[in-house]
Amino acid sequence: MKKGETMRSDANLSSQLTKNALKEHKKRVGEVVLVAISPRTTIELPANLSQAERDVRIELYKKLHSSKV
Structure with a gap:
């Protein structure tokens, strides 16, 4: 396995874990x-609230994200 293949494999694994x-x-x-x-x-909130x-x-x-809203 080449170095580039390993990096791609790691990225795919990380993506799958996420x-x-x-x-x-x-x-x-x-x-x-x-x-x-x-x-x-x-945003997502639990439906049971x-x-x-x-x-x-x-x-x-x-309040927490006032600069972004």
């Missing part, structure tokens, strides 16, 4: 809802 981690996280979280924060920003809990998390997100 995809698997995201799949496992989504299994644990369960159903999600997408919430539009701005025209360019959407009440509207009040969603509002709190959205406000927290906006």
Whole structure:
């Protein structure tokens, strides 16, 4: 195996590990809802949250990312 092939193989492995981690996280979280924060920003929140809990998390997100929203 050549050096370039090893680097490509490592990148593919890293990509696959990331995809698997995201799949496992989504299994644990369960159903999600997408919430539009701005025209360019959407976040995922657990679907089982009440509207009040969603509002709190959205406000927290906006405070933490105020320069980006």
